[in-house]
Amino acid sequence: MESSNRCSVIVVGAGISGISAAKVLAKNGVEDILILEASDSIGGRIKKHSFGNVSVELGAGWIAGVGGKVSNPVWELAVQSGLRTCFSDYSDARYNIYDRSGEIFPSGVAGDTYKKAVESAIQKLRTDQDSLVSADVSDVPELSTSPETPIELAIDFILHDFEMAEVEPISTYVDFGEREFLVADERGYEYLLYKMAEEFLFTSDGKILDNRLKLNTVVRELQHSRDGVIVRTEDGCVYEANYVILSVSIGVLQSHLISFNPHLPVSPYPNRAR
Template sequence: MDSPHRSSVIIIGAGVSGLSAAKRLIENGVEDVVILEASDRIGGRIRKQEFGGVSVELGAGWIVGVGGEQLNPVWELAEKTNLRTCLSDYSNARFNIYDRSGNLIPSGVAADSYKKAVDSAIEELRKLEADGGDVSKVTEPPSTQKTPIELAIDFTLHDFEMAEVEPIATYKDFGGQEFLVADERGYEHLLYKMADDFLFTCEEKILDSRLSLNKKWKTEAIEKLDVMVYTKIFLKFPRKFWPCGPGKEFFIYAHERRGYYTFWQHMENAYPGSNILVVTLTNGESKRVEAQCDEETVKEAMGVLRDIFGPNIPEATDILVPRWWNNRFQRGSYSNYPIISNHRVVRDIKAPVGCIFFTGEHTSEKYSGYVHGAYLTGIDTANALLEEMGRQEERSSENKTSLSKPELALTSSLNLTQKDAVSNLKCDVPTQLYLGSKQPKLY
């Protein structure tokens, strides 16, 4: 290794946004870039794992927004790398709702309940807009005085379908189709291909550095940003016992407790013969299940499946429970702004603090919560860095001095709810973090 020096740009976090920012900077001639990653891999909340003989996605699993006038940049990467995907059609899920006795809710009843839920949500949005978008009046959907089918649809509409103010910018700009990644190489393959020309992994020491901020306006903005916990539980079975075929990929369980093993998907479209079911939990249920042993989770999930399909179904042979909430580098799955969000909050989340720049899906005003949001904000932040570096070079030429401090880009979602948050952040990064190589390195 060359003697240590002070790099022009330090990027903290090797997720989608960090890597796209690094790529953009290097393409524009900024060679002395350092990427600091706390874990032993790239990808952030994109992560695959082998389960039941196939590769499943623990975090981001879909490419959302395909088929529109604009080309989704993540879909463009997928096409270039021949990433295997399959179309997900949610439109029939609302007609595959089972009660606790295993009876399929009549399609007319389900359609009527769904329409009422949508109308109610729209009415609530109108009320909030009439009140000037006061986000303090945004509350969790009520979990009382509703029937099991209403609770199931409420969960599906608000938690699974990711409630946003219509029209959803992602669908409007990029198209309404969603494709499930079903490739043994994983979603992360896109990142490795993107980084091939400028990034390599190093088997040396992995640095785990936590940063917090002492700017009140910045910390206030971060405290207003909620992080969604979204848990996909994978169950492997010796054989199929659920309906397959057109319109049967997704089914819903109606229970008295909102979000209790509500939304199910079989993996036969993605991996034929895999005999895998996936059930999605969110927020409180996610945290509850993360805290308990997998044996208890299997017991609960099997109870639900026996309610739906009867007592003679086979026992699950394996289970995989991602624990994003308990992952100290993530503490959740994706940003979750209020339905009507104060644009000032988003701008404050993204705004730089001195020489520190921020990027990530949580800094995207239009595409927060999506992989393409992370990708595009990485490019935007890199462009902002390039502009600032150009201004500093002009000032340096005038003053005949060089840059005194490195630029720093934070790419991870920030959560200041932990008691051990550090109050002081300094721009001076310890000299041992600077690398002499002209190629950026991942630590």
């Protein structure tokens, strides 16, 4: 088992939140940092792929929240970086829905069918809840805290996750404006992350060569106490720091891919953590 020297802060995850946190620390004089990223590149869900000589965004594609009284920092970075964007109001969006046999399913019929299914399921849930109110407490079955059936997953998605994973009013639009711009740059949305990273990490020819960033490093355990934190990775390495910033997704936390010692407090609303 390999052990490294202790540093001030370990950042787990090199998505936009992790890179932003590390940048702020470096800007304020905390350069003794270490960034651990499970994949082979920075950006997290911001990722592109070459398809037919065209860069296709696999994750983030729009910069939402532009034109308000307060300037969106992501938009500012895009302008400073010369990232090519175009105004998008979805009027020219085109898509097809296919059935199981591979035939195109009329979008209007699909939308109506889905809407009716969701409304019917919601009505059934309301009826079931009304019946539980008058039932004996001892006879009430234990309710699952997570959606399980296909229709429950569909309802959870359409009510809580679709588009913004946030109930109205959407804070992004309230704070920064309602205009949206599609990123249409061959360098990809991820180019913004590399521009951020090069402000505090050593880069050459567009590649990050700083040993404070460790890619392909999967974190498996976090041990925390008053004396600091110990981070153990899948390859058997051990890293120590005074503090740790965990910037992985909610999905990673819910899948228990990273263990905590001692355990973190459990939220009473695990499905509403966004």
